[in-house]
Amino acid sequence: MAATFKHHPTGLHGWGAPRSSRNLPSFFSMRFPCSTRHHHIRASVSHHSSTEAESALILIRHGESLWNEKNLFTGCCDVPLTNRGVEEAIEAGQRISYIPIDMIFTSALIRAQMTAMLAMTQHSQKKVPIIIHDESEQATTWTQVYSEKTTKQSIPVITAWQLNERMYGELQGLNKQETAERYGKEKVHEWRRSFDIPPPKGESLEMCFQRAVPYFKDFIEPQLKSGKHVMVAAHGNSLRSIIMYLDGLTSQEVTSLEISTGIPLLYIYKEGKFNSRGSPVGPTEAGVYAYTQSLAVYRQQLDDMSSCY
Numbered sequence: 001m002a003a004t005f006k007h008h009p010t011g012l013h014g015w016g017a018p019r020s021s022r023n024l025p026s027f028f029s030m031r032f033p034c035s036t037r038h039h040h041i042r043a044s045v046s047h048h049s050s051t052e053a054e055s056a057l058i059l060i061r062h063g064e065s066l067w068n069e070k071n072l073f074t075g076c077c078d079v080p081l082t083n084r085g086v087e088e089a090i091e092a093g094q095r096i097s098y099i100p101i102d103m104i105f106t107s108a109l110i111r112a113q114m115t116a117m118l119a120m121t122q123h124s125q126k127k128v129p130i131i132i133h134d135e136s137e138q139a140t141t142w143t144q145v146y147s148e149k150t151t152k153q154s155i156p157v158i159t160a161w162q163l164n165e166r167m168y169g170e171l172q173g174l175n176k177q178e179t180a181e182r183y184g185k186e187k188v189h190e191w192r193r194s195f196d197i198p199p200p201k202g203e204s205l206e207m208c209f210q211r212a213v214p215y216f217k218d219f220i221e222p223q224l225k226s227g228k229h230v231m232v233a234a235h236g237n238s239l240r241s242i243i244m245y246l247d248g249l250t251s252q253e254v255t256s257l258e259i260s261t262g263i264p265l266l267y268i269y270k271e272g273k274f275n276s277r278g279s280p281v282g283p284t285e286a287g288v289y290a291y292t293q294s295l296a297v298y299r300q301q302l303d304d305m306s307s308c309y
């Protein structure tokens with residue numbers, strides 16, 4: 001099947017405003033058109049009415065950080081990846097390289113942002129992820145892109161503190177093993193995995209849920225609903241909260257949910273429901289594209305287009 005590429009006349013197709021305008025990220029006011037090259041793919045994958053939209057949601061916990069390596073409670077401390085974490089992020093990128101991505105949401109923390117950026121270096125779309133700074137009007141003006149062509153080859157990256165790791169209070173920076181020896185294994189396990197018991201002066205999972213899930217519902221879900229494919233790079237506990245919501249887990253069930261570093265998890269959003277598809281194994285895994293007909297079409301079109309590069 002021959003691929004054809006047409007320029008979208010409005011240059012604005014595909015970047016709708018979120019349902020809620022609260023804390024509107026500045027990129028929504030930017031003129032960020034969809035890709036010319038991938039317009040036909042997007043059209044066939046996601047050009048549905050909002051009720052029919054079928055979109056991919058990739059969740060990824062950051063790769064190993066320097067404090068994961070040292071077994072320290074990290075929470076909101078902004079610690080970068082280790083070499084192994086960098087490798088995990090690159091490998092994760094290979095695993096999702098053929099899953100379409102139109103937008104990226106990350107936490108405000110460098111380990112999640114590094115993971116998203118490194119993963120995108122492997123992506124078959126070859127678009128450039130660009131962080132959209134939302135801190136001031138000047139930041140919006142000074143980061144304006146004036147080339148429509150460049151904009152089309154970009155993926156907006158929205159950073160949000162609501163997706164940060166839970167704030168671990170007085171445990172931040174303490175060694176997990178030593179803390180268990182000091183306070184007892186059970187107590188520390190309760191702080192780490194119970195739903196509603198906060199660590200000293202920190203956030204419980206429930207408190208983390210109360211910021212991460214409303215953000216997901218207000219800003220991420222509307223994008224999926226409009227047919228966009230989204231990657232979310234975040235943390236063990238912010239993702240546990242979001243998965244609790246997506247999978248409808250009870251506060252008891254979530255206590256045994258563990259999320260590995262650097263392992264992407266795929267969900268298909270369709271008709272208001274999230275269907276978990278596990279973790280894509282690799283770029284050659286045909287099964288990923290059997291998940292939905294539109295992803296299979298997307299893969300076929302990518303293959304057809306490869307001769308155009």
Ligand SMILES: O=C(O)[C@@H](CO)OP(=O)(O)O
Binds near residue numbers: 068073076168
């Ligand atoms: O230290 C942390 O911030 C988190 C994630 O690494 O730890 P835990 O798995 O104990 O919630």
